[in-house]
Amino acid sequence: MSLTREQVEKIATLARVELAADVTTEVTENMSRIIDFFDTLNDVDTDGVAPMAHPLDMTQRLRADEVSEHNERDKFQQSSAQTEGGLYLVPKVIE
Numbered sequence: 862m863s864l865t866r867e868q869v870e871k872i873a874t875l876a877r878v879e880l881a882a883d884v885t886t887e888v889t890e891n892m893s894r895i896i897d898f899f900d901t902l903n904d905v906d907t908d909g910v911a912p913m914a915h916p917l918d919m920t921q922r923l924r925a926d927e928v929s930e931h932n933e934r935d936k937f938q939q940s941s942a943q944t945e946g947g948l949y950l951v952p953k954v955i956e
Contacts, residue, residue, distance in 0.1 A: 862900060863893040 869889045873880045880888060934947060943950035 862896050864889055864896060 866885060866889050869885060869892055870880065872892075873888075938944045938947070938949070941949055
């Protein structure tokens with residue numbers, strides 16, 4: 862399926878992308894090749910193939926969940942103008 866110049870211009874308008882006249886032909890050709898490639902992929906028989914989230918059969922290595930920094934909230938809140946119950950108080954900005 863090839864796209865026409867008018868279709869590409871409409872897509873560009875919908876995407877709010879301005880295409881210069883000298884590149885519209887090139888963009889049309891490139892987008893048509895992409896669409897043709899997807900048409901080729903649609904022709905592949907995928908019956909019986911399980912969907913995958915990742916092509917490799919591996920698990921992600923995770924680091925140990927250990928505390929690396931200590932709670933210094935009280936130290937940080939000393940420089941704040943107003944705090945209450947461990948929370949920062951800020952002026953209301955939306956009425």
